[in-house]
Every structure is written in C-alpha cells, then in structure tokens.
Amino acid sequence: MKRHYEGILKDLPVVLLMGGPGKEREVSLRSGAAVAAALRKCGARVSDLDVAGPGFSLPADTRLVYNMIHGTFGEDGEVQAYLDGLGVPYTGEGAAASRVAFDKIESKECFARAGVPTSAWFTLRRNEPADWKFPCVLKAPRQGSSVGIHIVRSPEEIPAALEDCFLYGDRVLVEEFFPGRELTVGILGSEALPVIEIIPNEGFYDYDHKYTKGASEYHVPAHISPGATAAVQSAALAACRALSLEVYSRVDILLAPDGSLNVLEINTIPGMTETSLLPKAAAVVGLDFSALCEEIAGLSLQKRSP
Numbered sequence: 001m002k003r004h005y006e007g008i009l010k011d012l013p014v015v016l017l018m019g020g021p022g023k024e025r026e027v028s029l030r031s032g033a034a035v036a037a038a039l040r041k042c043g044a045r046v047s048d049l050d051v052a053g054p055g056f057s058l059p060a061d062t063r064l065v066y067n068m069i070h071g072t073f074g075e076d077g078e079v080q081a082y083l084d085g086l087g088v089p090y091t092g093e094g095a096a097a098s099r100v101a102f103d104k105i106e107s108k109e110c111f112a113r114a115g116v117p118t119s120a121w122f123t124l125r126r127n128e129p130a131d132w133k134f135p136c137v138l139k140a141p142r143q144g145s146s147v148g149i150h151i152v153r154s155p156e157e158i159p160a161a162l163e164d165c166f167l168y169g170d171r172v173l174v175e176e177f178f179p180g181r182e183l184t185v186g187i188l189g190s191e192a193l194p195v196i197e198i199i200p201n202e203g204f205y206d207y208d209h210k211y212t213k214g215a216s217e218y219h220v221p222a223h224i225s226p227g228a229t230a231a232v233q234s235a236a237l238a239a240c241r242a243l244s245l246e247v248y249s250r251v252d253i254l255l256a257p258d259g260s261l262n263v264l265e266i267n268t269i270p271g272m273t274e275t276s277l278l279p280k281a282a283a284v285v286g287l288d289f290s291a292l293c294e295e296i297a298g299l300s301l302q303k304r305s306p
C-alpha cells in the first residue's frame with residue numbers, strides 16, 4: 001500500500017491519550033505504550049497522558065492528540081466532543097460518528113437503512129416481554145471487546161445473560177444467531193486492508209480469546225476465495241460509509257457457508273499493539289507498525305485541517 005504521509009510527524013508535538021475509565025482500560029494502556037513508541041520512532045515529540053475522563057489539560061504547543069482510549073469515554077464520542085471544545089486536532093473519527101459507531105443499536109439502524117448485510121434484531125428494555133427464538137445473541141449495546149455479549153441457546157440461560165447486559169445500560173440488543181466464520185477487515189481511509197480470519201480455540205471471540213495469548217488462531221490474509229474476499233471488503237467499506245466513517249476502523253463480519261454476510265460492528269479505535277489485528281493486516285500490504293501509526297496521524301490531520 002502506498003504511503004501518503006511519510007515524515008508528517010517529524011518534530012510534531014503530540015499528546016498520546018490512553019487509559020480511560022472503562023472496561024478496556026488495561027488494553028488501552030498497552031495500545032498507548034506501543035503507539036507512543038512508534039510515534040517517537042517517526043520523530044514526533046510525544047507526551048503520554050493517562051486520563052480517566054474530561055477535565056484534563058494539554059500542553060500549549062500540542063499539534064495533535066493521538067487517541068488510544070478504547071471503549072467508554074475514548075470511543076463513544078465523549079473525548080472527541082471535549083477535544084472539539086479545546087480546538088485541538090485528534091486522530092480518528094469525530095464526536096457524532098464515534099457515538100453512532102459505538103452504539104450497536106444505532107449502528108444496526110444505519111446498516112439497515114443503507115442496505116448493509118446484518119442479522120435480524122430487536123431491542124429489549126428491562127421487564128419487557130419478548131418473542132424468543134433460539135439460539136440468539138444478547139449484547140450490551142455500548143461496550144467494546146465483547147464485554148456484555150452472550151450466546152443464548154435455551155430459555156434457562158436468558159435471566160443471567162439479561163442481568164449481565166443490563167449492568168451496562170437500560171437497553172439490550174437481541175440478534176438472531178448467525179453461524180459463520182469470524183472475519184475482520186481493517187479500513188484505512190477509503191481502502192480495505194486484507195481480510196483476517198479469527199479462529200478461537202473454543203466458543204466465540206470473547207474478551208478472554210481477544211487478550212489471552214494462544215487462545216485464538218489468526219489467518220492473515222483469510223483463507224477464503226477471491227470472490228468472498230471482495231464481498232467482505234465491499235461490505236466493510238459500505239458499513240463505514242453508512243456510519244460516515246472516514247479515517248480508520250476495523251469492521252467485524254461473519255461469513256456463512258452459503259456466502260451470506262453479517263456485519264456485526266465497527267471498532268473506531270481498534271487495538272494497536274504490534275500483535276493487534278489492524279497492524280497484522282497493514283503489515284501484509286507493506287505498512288509496518290510505525291508507518292501505520294503515521295498514516296493514521298496524516299489522515300486525521302488532513303480531515304481536520306482548516
């Protein structure tokens with residue numbers, strides 16, 4: 001893949017945000033440390049900042065905020081709105097697009113309007129009746145890293161799954177179960193990176209499988225046909241357009257044996273350690289970790305230039 005922003009970070013004062021108050025704090029700290037090292041390798045003057053919420057201050061000479069806060073506060077539009085108020089450029093999507101992408105219910109509604117393939121669903125509030133069909137998938141709509149996700153196969157499993165999901169909000173997303181291969185597609189600007197297949201050792205790609213070494217196998221690129229690859233990449237790009245995403249992201253998709261697709265969700269601040277999925281895909285097309293971080297910075301600065 002052609003590099004467009006090589007050298008853009010040279011001597012640039014950058015503040016690296018990481019941590020945050022959510023369930024993904026530890027993952028964010030790992031991503032932040034890796035990205036900070038990569039930015040320094042590119043020549044940036046980096047200040048690390050572990051934040052738990054709004055109210056933090058930035059050095060007066062800050063030219064770019066590199067946001068590596070996964071999940072709550074960092075990925076849901078809150079920190080973006082705060083930085084907009086400060087008038088400082090930052091990486092990734094803006095406040096409105098981040099908020100929609102972080103909410104699985106709002107994302108589903110956008111996918112449906114745009115014709116993006118996604119499984120049937122309904123939403124549920126506490127004590128509301130439902131027409132259950134098994135198996136199904138219950139999701140807390142505003143969490144990342146598979147927090148608050150349950151595959152339910154019988155009525156007996158519903159109460160515990162609902163109790164956990166309602167810990168994170170007053171609505172639950174209930175999806176029709178869609179059997180398929182677990183794929184993910186990194187998006188950089190308007191280009192789709194190679195498709196990755198994720199093969200958990202057992203069950204589905206939950207929090208433990210994401211962050212436990214050896215718990216999952218990855219095929220980069222995925223062992224699927226050229227036609228299926230093109231269809232998956234096209235669906236990923238269509239999903240990003242449906243949510244007005246323009247900088248970078250990672251789209252999670254299921255591929256059924258008959259070739260049908262189910263776009264699950266879009267991560268607007270995906271994991272960014274050197275062993276994370278987005279960097280794995282970028283490496284296949286010639287972007288090493290530092291180059292990927294630099295391209296994300298360049299795309300973000302271009303989007304927010306006056």
